[in-house]
Amino acid sequence: MAEFVPVAPFDLVIFGGTGDLAQRKLLPALFHRDSDGQFSDDSRIVAVSRGEMEHAAYVDWVREALIGRIDGEFDEKVWSRFAQRLHHVQLDLADGDDWSALAAPLDAEGRRTRVFYLATAPSLFGTVAGRLDAAGLVDANARIVLEKPVGHDFDSARAINDAVGAVFDESQIYRIDHYLGKETVQNVLALRFGNSLFEPLWARGAVDHVQITVAEDIGVGQRFDFYQRTGALRDMVQNHMLQLLCMVAMEAPASMHHDDIRNEKIKVMRALKPITAEGVDRVSVRGRYTAGIVDREPVAGYAEEGGTRDAPAEADTETFVALKAEIDNWRWNGTPFYLRTGKRMARKLSEIVFQFKPVPHSIFGEQPLEPNRLVLSLQPEEGVQLTLMTKEPGPGGFRMRSLPLNLNFPDAFSVTYPDAYERLLMEVLRGNPALFMRRDEIEAAWQWIDRIIDSWASRGVRTHEYMAGSWGPTDSFVLLDRDGRRWAQPV
Numbered sequence: 001m002a003e004f005v006p007v008a009p010f011d012l013v014i015f016g017g018t019g020d021l022a023q024r025k026l027l028p029a030l031f032h033r034d035s036d037g038q039f040s041d042d043s044r045i046v047a048v049s050r051g052e053m054e055h056a057a058y059v060d061w062v063r064e065a066l067i068g069r070i071d072g073e074f075d076e077k078v079w080s081r082f083a084q085r086l087h088h089v090q091l092d093l094a095d096g097d098d099w100s101a102l103a104a105p106l107d108a109e110g111r112r113t114r115v116f117y118l119a120t121a122p123s124l125f126g127t128v129a130g131r132l133d134a135a136g137l138v139d140a141n142a143r144i145v146l147e148k149p150v151g152h153d154f155d156s157a158r159a160i161n162d163a164v165g166a167v168f169d170e171s172q173i174y175r176i177d178h179y180l181g182k183e184t185v186q187n188v189l190a191l192r193f194g195n196s197l198f199e200p201l202w203a204r205g206a207v208d209h210v211q212i213t214v215a216e217d218i219g220v221g222q223r224f225d226f227y228q229r230t231g232a233l234r235d236m237v238q239n240h241m242l243q244l245l246c247m248v249a250m251e252a253p254a255s256m257h258h259d260d261i262r263n264e265k266i267k268v269m270r271a272l273k274p275i276t277a278e279g280v281d282r283v284s285v286r287g288r289y290t291a292g293i294v295d296r297e298p299v300a301g302y303a304e305e306g307g308t309r310d311a312p313a314e315a316d317t318e319t320f321v322a323l324k325a326e327i328d329n330w331r332w333n334g335t336p337f338y339l340r341t342g343k344r345m346a347r348k349l350s351e352i353v354f355q356f357k358p359v360p361h362s363i364f365g366e367q368p369l370e371p372n373r374l375v376l377s378l379q380p381e382e383g384v385q386l387t388l389m390t391k392e393p394g395p396g397g398f399r400m401r402s403l404p405l406n407l408n409f410p411d412a413f414s415v416t417y418p419d420a421y422e423r424l425l426m427e428v429l430r431g432n433p434a435l436f437m438r439r440d441e442i443e444a445a446w447q448w449i450d451r452i453i454d455s456w457a458s459r460g461v462r463t464h465e466y467m468a469g470s471w472g473p474t475d476s477f478v479l480l481d482r483d484g485r486r487w488a489q490p491v
Contacts, residue, residue: 203332300468321339
């Protein structure tokens with residue numbers, strides 16, 4: 001077991017403490033960090049939910065949730081310690097219950113770090129912040145964590161930020177995007193700014209284009225109602241994909257200080273060329289999956305997953321988006337960034353591909369030369385791959401072949417990588433907001449996304465069907481083909 005210095009004593013309050021996110025991600029992440037000795041003995045975890053649940057019943061519920069999600073043998077000694085931290089408080093956030101019950105399990109003197117994690121609907125963010133303030137639970141040691149999405153457009157995001165910001169200082173607000181906690185995303189900083197090799201090549205002069213793919217093999221499932229209101233552009237592009245774009249496209253920050261990093265990211269966001277109604281047909285594709293085969297199993301289409309729920313065809317919700325984004329600045333002018341994300345695609349995959357420009361002249365006759373590519377793999381396995389042209393060994397001619405230099409993180413490092421939520425929760429407890437989104441980032445992202453949504457509406461851009469288990473609709477391949485390019489074959 002790794003040796004860690006425990007963080008200062010804390011009270012962590014999870015609103016939505018018996019919900020899906022708490023069950024799948026937050027509680028397992030906290031258990032893993034506790035198992036590595038990162039929590040002081042008197043730190044507490046308080047779950048807030050609407051349902052009545054006795055303390056013993058809640059502890060049993062957490063145990064069952066963890067056993068189903070902890071890799072390897074369930075450590076009873078760690079569980080005994082973890083169980084002592086747990087508390088449950090019943091509150092109906094929408095009905096204005098008496099919040100004095102929430103204060104009971106918390107440090108009354110307010111000397112310890114107090115974190116409020118809002119795993120709730122965004123419409124409740126401002127309400128919860130206001131009621132925490134009214135209950136006297138907000139002080140200089142308090143922090144609030146907002147789950148995505150923060151709003152559904154620029155106006156709603158600004159309203160939420162205003163409401164939360166009226167109670168909490170910006171330095172106390174942590175807007176979470178779990179992609180920023182992934183090891184490879186963090187390694188972008190090390191790769192770019194810790195090696196002199198890449199910086200001269202990380203620009204329009206050497207890079208032909210960049211591709212960012214976030215593909216999921218699952219369907220919308222139980223999130224059907226959410227998707228009907230949201231769609232893939234709001235759900236994935238506005239946060240995950242734009243954050244990845246900013247990380248790989250930004251200039252070198254002055255330091256690793258959180259504001260230095262976020263200052264460079266917002267410059268990229270503000271330099272994004274607006275996608276207008278005049279050109280939206282040529283630089284964007286909307287898709288919706290139909291029935292198909294995933295992992296050799298037949299799966300239903302999007303409309304069928306809605307079951308008896310209202311899924312009118314005129315809603316035309318997209319489960320796939322492909323975009324051609326351009327950054328109007330000195331480094332990237334003229335270099336396209338192609339983004340694609342979708343549900344029910346061929347496999348689960350998140351990667352960033354830098355394709356470099358071809359050699360200006362080949363001395364090898366008719367042999368095709370593949371362009372060099374730098375591939376940053378985020379999931380399912382994390383790693384870095386650089387493809388190079390090399391001569392095949394042996395007699396019989398000069399034959400060229402593209403081969404990778406491969407840094408596979410699980411093979412290279414004999415450590416178990418924490419889940420992104422583990423890293424992000426620890427950064428909240430340490431008070432480091434570098435991996436979280438600032439207000440101006442959120443609002444700038446929504447402004448860019450809102451232009452696309454408005455352009456789709458004004459031009460009547462409809463979704464194109466794609467079969468589940470494929471890599472998206474045909475038009476997404478045409479998007480690159482117009483520019484004489486193609487999507488990289490996933491590694």
